[in-house]
Amino acid sequence: MTLFRARRSPAASPTEAAPPLGWSARALTFRYGRDSSPVVDAVDVTVEPLRCTALLGPNGSGKSTLLRLLVRTLEAERGEIELGGRPLSSWSRRELALAVGVVPQNEEINFPLSVRELVSMGRYPHLGALRPVGPRDRAAVDAAMQRCDVGRFADRDFNTLSGGERQRARVARALAQEPKALVLDEPTLALDVRHEMEIFELVRDLSRSGVTVLLVTHNLNLAARYADALILLEEGRIAAAGAPADVLRRDLLERVYDWPIQTSRFAGPGPDVGSVQVTPLARGEPLRAGHSLNHHMGSTDDHP
Amino acid sequence: MSPRQVVVRLLLLATIAVAALVLSVRVGAVSMTTMGVLEAIGGEGDPASIAIVRQLRLPRAVVASLVGAALAASGATFQALLRNPLAEPYILGVSGGAAVGAVGAIVLGIATRATWIVPAAAFVGAIVAVLTVLRIAASVGRSLDTRVLLLAGVVVGSFFNACILLALTLTDAESFRSAIFWMMGSFAGASWTSAGIFTAYFVPALALLVALGRPLNLMAIGEETAAHLGASVETVKLLAYGTASLLTAAAVAVSGVIGFVGLIIPHVIRIAWGGDYRFLIPASALLGAAFLVSADSIARIAAAPTELPVGVVTAFVGVPFFVWLLRRRAV
Numbered sequence: 001m002t003l004f005r006a007r008r009s010p011a012a013s014p015t016e017a018a019p020p021l022g023w024s025a026r027a028l029t030f031r032y033g034r035d036s037s038p039v040v041d042a043v044d045v046t047v048e049p050l051r052c053t054a055l056l057g058p059n060g061s062g063k064s065t066l067l068r069l070l071v072r073t074l075e076a077e078r079g080e081i082e083l084g085g086r087p088l089s090s091w092s093r094r095e096l097a098l099a100v101g102v103v104p105q106n107e108e109i110n111f112p113l114s115v116r117e118l119v120s121m122g123r124y125p126h127l128g129a130l131r132p133v134g135p136r137d138r139a140a141v142d143a144a145m146q147r148c149d150v151g152r153f154a155d156r157d158f159n160t161l162s163g164g165e166r167q168r169a170r171v172a173r174a175l176a177q178e179p180k181a182l183v184l185d186e187p188t189l190a191l192d193v194r195h196e197m198e199i200f201e202l203v204r205d206l207s208r209s210g211v212t213v214l215l216v217t218h219n220l221n222l223a224a225r226y227a228d229a230l231i232l233l234e235e236g237r238i239a240a241a242g243a244p245a246d247v248l249r250r251d252l253l254e255r256v257y258d259w260p261i262q263t264s265r266f267a268g269p270g271p272d273v274g275s276v277q278v279t280p281l282a283r284g285e286p287l288r289a290g291h292s293l294n295h296h297m298g299s300t301d302d303h304p
Numbered sequence: 305m306s307p308r309q310v311v312v313r314l315l316l317l318a319t320i321a322v323a324a325l326v327l328s329v330r331v332g333a334v335s336m337t338t339m340g341v342l343e344a345i346g347g348e349g350d351p352a353s354i355a356i357v358r359q360l361r362l363p364r365a366v367v368a369s370l371v372g373a374a375l376a377a378s379g380a381t382f383q384a385l386l387r388n389p390l391a392e393p394y395i396l397g398v399s400g401g402a403a404v405g406a407v408g409a410i411v412l413g414i415a416t417r418a419t420w421i422v423p424a425a426a427f428v429g430a431i432v433a434v435l436t437v438l439r440i441a442a443s444v445g446r447s448l449d450t451r452v453l454l455l456a457g458v459v460v461g462s463f464f465n466a467c468i469l470l471a472l473t474l475t476d477a478e479s480f481r482s483a484i485f486w487m488m489g490s491f492a493g494a495s496w497t498s499a500g501i502f503t504a505y506f507v508p509a510l511a512l513l514v515a516l517g518r519p520l521n522l523m524a525i526g527e528e529t530a531a532h533l534g535a536s537v538e539t540v541k542l543l544a545y546g547t548a549s550l551l552t553a554a555a556v557a558v559s560g561v562i563g564f565v566g567l568i569i570p571h572v573i574r575i576a577w578g579g580d581y582r583f584l585i586p587a588s589a590l591l592g593a594a595f596l597v598s599a600d601s602i603a604r605i606a607a608a609p610t611e612l613p614v615g616v617v618t619a620f621v622g623v624p625f626f627v628w629l630l631r632r633r634a635v
Contacts, residue, residue: 073528097534107526110387111579121522125534129518177533 020049021084021099021180021212023070028079030069039065041236042079047214047229052207054223055216056247057233058257063216064105064185066233070214071102071183084180097125101174103167105185109158115169116154119145122176144175148202164195171202181212188217200226224248225272232256248276260285310583317590321369324594328365328601329357333608367494367558368600368614369593370506372565374555376592377585378548379566380573381513384520384581385544386450393552393566396457396545400464401433402426402556407468407483411475415482419493422486423557429464430553436460438545448541450527488613489562491600498558505554509547510589516544517582524581562615564622565592565599 023046030040040062047053047070055063068074070081072088081088084099091099101122109118122144123137145151148168153161158169167187174182184203188196196219204226207213217223223230223244230247232239234256240247250263260281265274305313330336334356336344343349344357378393386395394400405425409415415422440456441448468487472480519540522530531537552566569592573584599617606612 071532073531093531093536094534097532100532102529102532104526104528104532107529108387109525110389111383111524112574113525113579117521117578117580118525121525121533124518124522127518129515 019084020210022049023047023081023083023214025070025081026079028066028069028081029077030065030074031077037236038077039236040069040076043233043236043238045070045231045238045241047212049212050207050210051228052204052213052215052226053229053231054227055214055231055233056218056220056223057239061233061256062236063233067183067185067214067216071100072096094125094128097177097179099179100181100183101177101179103170103174103182103184103187105189107170113158114155115150115158115161115172116141116145118158118169119150119154119172119176122173125177140178141176144172147175148172149198162195164191164198167191167195167199168202171199175206179211181214182206184213184215186216186218188219188222196222220248220253220278221266221275224277225266225275245276248278253278254287259283260287305578305580305583313577313583314586314590317587317594321590321594321597324598324601325365325369328368328597329361331601331605332356332361363496363499364491364494364600365597366499367502368491368597370499370502371491371555371559371562372569372592372594372596372599373510373589374502374506374551374592375562375566375596376569376588377510377513378552378555379592380570380581380585380588381516381520381544381548382566383570384524385541385548386454387524387526388454389571390567392563393548393555394461394561394563395454396437396549397433397460397464398430398549398552398556399561400461400468401436402430402553403487403561404433404464404467404471405429406486406560407471410479410483410486411471413479419495420497422493423498426560427553427557430549430556433460433464434545434549434553448538448545485613486560487615489560489615489618490603490611490613491559492611494558502554502558505551509551509554510586512543512547513551514582514585516540516547517580517585520544520581520585524579560613560615562596562618564618565596568622568625569595 025043025045028040028043028045029038031038043062043066045066055067057063065074069076070088072091083091120133120137120141123133123140126137127133142151145154148171150165150169150172153165158166161169171182171184171187182203187203188199191199200222203213203215207228215227227244229242230244231241232247232252239256240249240252248263250261253261253263260283262279262281264277264279266272266277268274326338326341329341330338334353336353336357340349340353341357344353345362347354375393379391382391382393382395383389385391403426405428406422408429409422409425437453437456437460438448440460441453444452472483475483519530519535522533522535523537523540527537530540555562570584570588573587573591577583577587596614596618599621600614603612603614603617606617
């Protein structure tokens with residue numbers, strides 16, 4: 001039982017030695033009721049270590065369910081998942097928490113709780129129920145709060161924060177775990193432009209500083225600019241996976257989202273110049289099934 | 305809250321609890337000075353005072369304090385587990401089950417044979433109720449679902465209440481009165497024996513709940529998040545529900561059903577000093593002890609020589625406070 005005994009594992013010491021962490025899943029199937037149709041249907045998926053991967057797809061296409069299978073909130077009906085080359089089922093809850101930080105879609109906190117208290121909870125996998133908080137834990141909490149720019153309201157009640165501040169505080173909690181991978185379920189839901197951009201910037205920085213990032217989002221354009229790899233889901237199956245320019249093809253998106261779409265290139269300025277950008281058209285514009293914009297554009301290079 | 309603040313605040317609450325206990329021993333038909341009380345405990349002074357303090361007031365004050373501590377600590381635990389500020393120790397049907405046991409013993413006429421029969425029957429009833437509720441909740445879905453648990457508690461509680469009403473309808477006036485009095489809660493029957501038995505439950509149970517403080521902090525945010533942070537959610541739930549319910553069952557057995565202590569005391573601590581369960585549980589226990597022993601003092605002297613049911617006193621204080629809390633929405 002890991003309830004009261006928590007040893008300092010190698011993962012708790014500064015990052016370097018730990019190998020990077022990725023997922024690979026085969027023939028993953030999940031359904032919510034025994035007789036309902038599968039929400040995730042025989043999916044093969046790979047999440048490369050040290051990259052930022054975005055899961056895309058229409059509402060109900062199985063993004064969140066797939067995400068929850070990968071962090072073992074849900075158990076797959078069939079199929080295998082490996083995390084870091086080991087079967088996911090062989091990871092204990094605490095091992096998993098030491099390796100993977102999760103920011104779930106929503107949490108309802110009914111009691112007063114300061115931001116610092118919330119972020120400090122990220123140290124639980126390192127501490128267990130009884131080990132006292134040490135200087136190393138405090139340093140990790142401070143670093144996580146600074147990284148997410150929530151240090152200014154460390155002593156404020158979580159519930160008095162704005163949506164964007166709350167989201168950053170929750171990301172800080174996951175970072176206080178000092179994880180090797182970070183999983184976020186629609187982290188920018190209902191956020192304004194600045195707060196959404198702050199989350200995407202933060203997530204990209206993290207993926208470049210040794211953390212594998214996997215996130216669900218509906219923002220195709222920011223996913224194209226900020227993610228290294230995209231996975232597009234359609235009715236529980238993978239419609240496309242790979243580099244943004246290979247996934248965000250007009251014919252494919254029009255089929256998956258059932259809406260007329262135009263693709264173009266991000267004109268910049270900024271480091272993402274040339275990324276694919278998706279613009280939905282007015283109802284009634286003709287769908288261009290079976291014809292990919294990429295064929296006209298030629299190169300899909302992000303840095304022309 | 306720094307470790308030093310924790311110690312200072314717990315010491316402050318402990319001082320209040322001891323002061324309330326001493327005050328409770330001082331007041332009554334024969335009022336005493338603090339020195340008089342201490343002398344009587346030490347066996348000095350007149351024999352009547354010694355008897356009053358040692359045999360009547362002190363065991364009663366000790367039981368009232370421990371029950372207050374137990375109810376407040378259990379209430380805080382249930383509020384964390386159910387993520388519901390309105391949760392209280394009886395929410396899983398403990399009170400209904402205990403009342404069926406006690407009222408059953410009274411109505412069947414076996415209560416008068418020995419003083420331990422009503423507490424024992426209440427304890428058995430409470431355990432049966434909790435097991436029934438947990439059983440129902442466990443049979444729905446793979447893990448204990450909070451919503452199912454709450455519903456099962458309400459449903460089982462309603463069933464037991466119907467049983468009580470049925471029993472009371474069919475019984476004579478004398479049994480009716482003592483059953484009603486038991487259900488309102490009273491420490492009139494407290495003795496060193498009940499204090500001793502209760503302490504044996506109380507000490508390990510409170511220690512376990514305090515030790516569960518950190519995982520309970522995570523559970524209060526959500527079970528999914530707690531699992532992501534590495535907590536053994538099902539183990540924590542089983543230990544915490546089991547311990548808090550046992551503690552409540554033992555409390556109900558020695559004192560009857562006393563409402564509002566388990567609901568309001570954790571909120572008072574939360575509003576004053578925040579909601580960290582590692583602090584909240586021991587702090588609630590100390591404040592609960594002070595509150596209930598004071599309520600019992602009032603129950604004894606307010607309408608002397610008639611003694612009020614202590615549940616009436618806690619409700620008279622608890623209901624206005626609760627309304628104020630709801631209006632403030634500070635929960």
